[in-house]
Amino acid sequence: MxxxxxxxxxxxxxxxxxxxxxxxxxxxxxxxxxxxxxxxxxxxxxxxxxxxxxxxxxxxxxxxxxxxxxxxxxxxxxxxxxxxxxxxxxxxxxxxxxxxxxxxxxxxxxxxxxxxxxxxxxxxxxxxxxxxxxxxxxxxxxxxxxxxxxxxxxxxDLSASSFSHDVYDRQVRAFGRAGQTAIASTEVALVGLGGTGSVVAQELAHLGVRRFLLIDPDKLETSNRNRVFGAQPELIGRHKVEIAAENILKVNPQAQIETRVEDVLTRAAADRLAESDFIFLCTDSHASRAMVSQLAYQHLVPAIDMGVSIGVGDAGEVREITGRAQMLAPGLGCLLCAGAISSEVVRIEMMTEVQRAQDPYFRGQGEPQPAVVSLNATMSSLAVSMFMGAVTSAPFRARYQWYDGVTGRLRTPTVGRNPGCLVCSSSGVIGHGPSATNPLRGAR
Ligand SMILES: [Zn+2]
Ligand SMILES: [Zn+2]
The missing domain is CATH 3.40.140.10 (Cytidine Deaminase, domain 2)
Known part of the structure; x- marks a missing residue:
C-alpha cells in the first residue's frame, strides 16, 4: 500500500x-x-x-x-x-x-x-x-x-513536485505555491483527444500539469481539422494521442506522457485509468461516459465530463447550441443522476457492427454531429477552471455548468442525487474498487 x-x-x-x-x-x-x-x-x-x-x-x-x-x-x-x-x-x-x-x-x-x-x-x-x-x-x-x-x-514524496517559479510566477500569484505544487503532482488522464480533449490538453500543459495519460483509439481525419488543436494537414492519419503528446511537449519538454491507442472500454485502458489522479472525459460516446462516470466513484478518481451539442432541425436550421461541464466525485451527483446518459444509446454503442445492423431500433446514430471550435474551447476552458477550483484553493466553485450558446447564458444547476443511485449514493459503488463490476466492451 x-x-x-x-x-x-x-x-x-x-x-x-x-x-x-x-x-x-x-x-x-x-x-x-x-x-x-x-x-x-x-x-x-x-x-x-x-x-x-x-x-x-x-x-x-x-x-x-x-x-x-x-x-x-x-x-x-x-x-x-x-x-x-x-x-x-x-x-x-x-x-x-x-x-x-x-x-x-x-x-x-x-x-x-x-x-x-x-x-x-x-x-x-x-x-x-x-x-x-x-x-x-x-x-x-x-x-x-x-x-x-x-x-x-x-x-x-512532496520534494518530487518542485516546479519552475519563473514559468509559473503569475499563477503562483493567483493560487499560491501549494496550488501550483498540487497541479504539478497530479497525473491527469484525458479520455478523448478530439475537439474538446485537444484543447484541454493544451491548457493543462500551460497550467503546469506534468504527468499525462492520453487515451483515444482514433486517427486524425480531414473532417477533424476544423476543431482539433494543432491539426495540420500533414498530420492526417496520425493518432490523435500522438499529436496531443507532441503539442504538450512543445509547451513543456519535461512532461511525462503515456499514450494509449485504445478504446477506454477495454479492460487494460479502464484499469490504467483507475490509477490516475484526475480524469477529463472528452468523448461523446454514452457508453464510455457511463463507464468512466462509475469508475470515478468506484476508484475515487475525480472526473470532469464535458460535452457540446448543436441541435439542427429537419430543415437544417440550428435550433440550439449547448455545452456542459460536470465534475464527478463523492458528494456530487453522477452522470446517471444528471440525466446525461441515455441507456438506449449505451445499449446501441455496446453492440457489435453485426448486432447493430440487425437491430430494428438502430437508426442513424452514426451520423456526424455539427461541431465548431469556439464552442469546444469555451467548454474546455470552463472545465480547466473547474479543475483548478477542485485541486487548488482558487475559488472556482462551480462543479456543474451549462452553457446556452443561443442566449450566451451560463447556468450552474445543482445535480439532484438519487438516494438509491447505484453509482453515487451511499448504497452505490463509492470506493469499491475492482470488487465492483463496470460494463466493458466484450466483458458483459
Ligand atoms: Zn498518538
Ligand atoms: Zn448517481
Missing amino acids: NEIRIPAPQWEDVATPALLEQKETCMSFFTRTGFGGRALSVLAERAPAGAYLRRTDVAAELAPAYLVELTARARRMGAGLVMAHTHPFDHGMPEFSDVDNAGEEPLRAFLEARLPTQPHAAMVISQGGVRARVLGGAAAVKVVRVGAEVRTLFDP
Whole structure:
C-alpha cells in the first residue's frame, strides 16, 4: 500500500468532528484494495464511547473486545483497516508519539492474525495535518481526500513536485505555491483527444500539469481539422494521442506522457485509468461516459465530463447550441443522476457492427454531429477552471455548468442525487474498487 484515498463525505462525517473533541479520538477506515497500491475507503467509523480502555487528552487505547468486533466486520467485508486517531492539541504536522509506536506493534500482530490478506495502516490526525504509515512499519503512505475539492492530506514524496517559479510566477500569484505544487503532482488522464480533449490538453500543459495519460483509439481525419488543436494537414492519419503528446511537449519538454491507442472500454485502458489522479472525459460516446462516470466513484478518481451539442432541425436550421461541464466525485451527483446518459444509446454503442445492423431500433446514430471550435474551447476552458477550483484553493466553485450558446447564458444547476443511485449514493459503488463490476466492451 502506498496511498489511501478517502471520500470527502466520510472525512467530513468522521474525522472533522473528531478533531473538535478535547480528548484523543479513535476512528477506523475500512478499505478495499484498488489498483496501483491504493487503499480505497468504503466506510469510516468513529470508535463509540464504550470502545476505549482508556482515553485522555494525550492517549487513547481501544478495548480488545471492540477490536475483535471491528476486525470481524472488516473480514466479512473483505476490507483492510486504517486505524486512525487524533492529536487534538497539536497544531503542527503530527508525528507518531512514543505511546503510538509502543501500541502499534501488538495491534499489527492482532490484525495480521485475523485479516492476513488485507493491508493495514496507521494514521494520526492533528489540527495541522495528517500522517500515515503501513501498520507497524516504517513506510509512509500518501493520503488523499476526494470530493468536490481534492486534497492531498499527506504526501511523503512532496520534494518530487518542485516546479519552475519563473514559468509559473503569475499563477503562483493567483493560487499560491501549494496550488501550483498540487497541479504539478497530479497525473491527469484525458479520455478523448478530439475537439474538446485537444484543447484541454493544451491548457493543462500551460497550467503546469506534468504527468499525462492520453487515451483515444482514433486517427486524425480531414473532417477533424476544423476543431482539433494543432491539426495540420500533414498530420492526417496520425493518432490523435500522438499529436496531443507532441503539442504538450512543445509547451513543456519535461512532461511525462503515456499514450494509449485504445478504446477506454477495454479492460487494460479502464484499469490504467483507475490509477490516475484526475480524469477529463472528452468523448461523446454514452457508453464510455457511463463507464468512466462509475469508475470515478468506484476508484475515487475525480472526473470532469464535458460535452457540446448543436441541435439542427429537419430543415437544417440550428435550433440550439449547448455545452456542459460536470465534475464527478463523492458528494456530487453522477452522470446517471444528471440525466446525461441515455441507456438506449449505451445499449446501441455496446453492440457489435453485426448486432447493430440487425437491430430494428438502430437508426442513424452514426451520423456526424455539427461541431465548431469556439464552442469546444469555451467548454474546455470552463472545465480547466473547474479543475483548478477542485485541486487548488482558487475559488472556482462551480462543479456543474451549462452553457446556452443561443442566449450566451451560463447556468450552474445543482445535480439532484438519487438516494438509491447505484453509482453515487451511499448504497452505490463509492470506493469499491475492482470488487465492483463496470460494463466493458466484450466483458458483459
Ligand atoms: Zn498518538
Ligand atoms: Zn448517481
